[in-house]
Amino acid sequence: MAVVELRDVSKIYPATVKGGAPVVAIDNVSLEVEAGDVYGIIGYSGAGKSTLVRLVNALERSTAGQILVNGRDIAGLPERELRPVRLDIGMIFQQFNLLGSRTVARNVAYPLEVAGHSKESRTARVAEMLDFVGLADKAGAYPDQLSGGQKQRVGIARALATQPSILLADEATSALDPETTQEVLALLKRVNREFGVTIIVITHEMDVIQTLATKVAVMDRGSVIERGDVFDVFSNPQQAASASFVSTVVKGVPSAAELEVLRARHAGRIVTLAFRDSSVDQAQVFGELAGAGVAFEVIYGGINEIQGRPFGHLTLSLTAPDDAAIDAALGRIRSLTTVTEAR
Structure with missing residues (x-):
């Protein structure tokens, strides 16, 4: 009412x-x-x-x-x-x-x-x-x-x-x-x-x-x-x-200007992953990267909570012996969450 x-x-x-x-x-x-x-x-x-x-x-x-x-x-x-x-x-x-x-x-x-x-x-x-x-x-x-x-x-x-x-x-x-x-x-x-x-x-x-x-x-x-x-x-x-x-409490997808700075600091492929509530298991996402032999580093973003429910974005720098391993891992991760790759 x-x-x-x-x-x-x-x-x-x-x-x-x-x-x-x-x-x-x-x-x-x-x-x-x-x-x-x-x-x-x-x-x-x-x-x-x-x-x-x-x-x-x-x-x-x-x-x-x-x-x-x-x-x-x-x-x-x-x-x-x-x-x-x-x-x-x-x-x-x-x-x-x-x-x-x-x-x-x-x-x-x-x-x-x-x-x-x-x-x-x-x-x-x-x-x-x-x-x-x-x-x-x-x-x-x-x-x-x-x-x-x-x-x-x-x-x-x-x-x-x-x-x-x-x-x-x-x-x-x-x-x-x-x-x-x-x-x-x-x-x-x-x-x-x-x-x-x-x-x-x-x-x-x-x-x-x-x-x-x-x-x-x-x-x-x-x-x-x-x-x-x-x-x-x-x-x-x-x-x-x-x-x-x-954005005042948690950073989302980096802007174009922020991406320039990140690229200058990190040589890997830069992707942003969305995390919302318990629908996305971080351990499973990172396990897919590790299992494919892809090294990763969190370079931007964060996870916050509202009423005990987590949400946020993590931007990663990914490196591997070849791009095929990264592509394969990201393909599987896209079935779990939204992936935004920097262009």
Whole structure:
């Protein structure tokens, strides 16, 4: 069941200068986020991903299309009817957005105050959330006394205070160092697993999608250009922008310029082998080369994992007493995986 569904949604801003063209931030986007998903939306700066997530909780109003949250179209709702919808949608931000004049406990309590919860229920819920994020001992501290990772944990606790079914994370780890990022991602995994919260993650970082998301949409210039299961999209990208993100964590087939450098360094025949999931047995591939008397050296590429499933490319330099041995070995390997030979 889709808990968030966008149908042909567009967002167009008026021209910023007289005589200028309107700015199309979101261009006819359709998406379905099912209950329990961790849905990543990835794109470079200006792709429209942050605008998209602000449409989901109506912080921005769409120009066209339908935005359904738990089956209800919120695109045209008046402000007074959006309040209960927003209570079911938590949000965490890149810059934390904590209130500096409030303690950690009072920051977490803030959405409960707005929702009209009693003092007793607020106190109990705040204690529960701070314990969940590992900050029970920081209840009386102020935001400027916390590290970046601790601030984001407070942000997560605050976002979960009203027990939302949907959590929006807008570049939630971009301001954090790599180690702290992994800690925050592990916490978000717990939120999804233990509370069943559906999470929509906005990011420009492939590592975040690789670690956290189950499904992904790739955005470019306001449009969704590719979508699907994370492994399927990034192990076999169909669009240049998707391939560009994959290249940040694992190298694919070398470019023409890279091939020139490799040829200058290695005298053998250069081939690239694709490895995807468990369908290709590396030991069997290398065994075919060794059995044919072909010496090989890995000179480019790598293997990575998404959710425990390996994918990647390895570029090899092959040498043998004659080309026939290499041709025979590659013929057998082509029945196992894709072989790209440098020309």
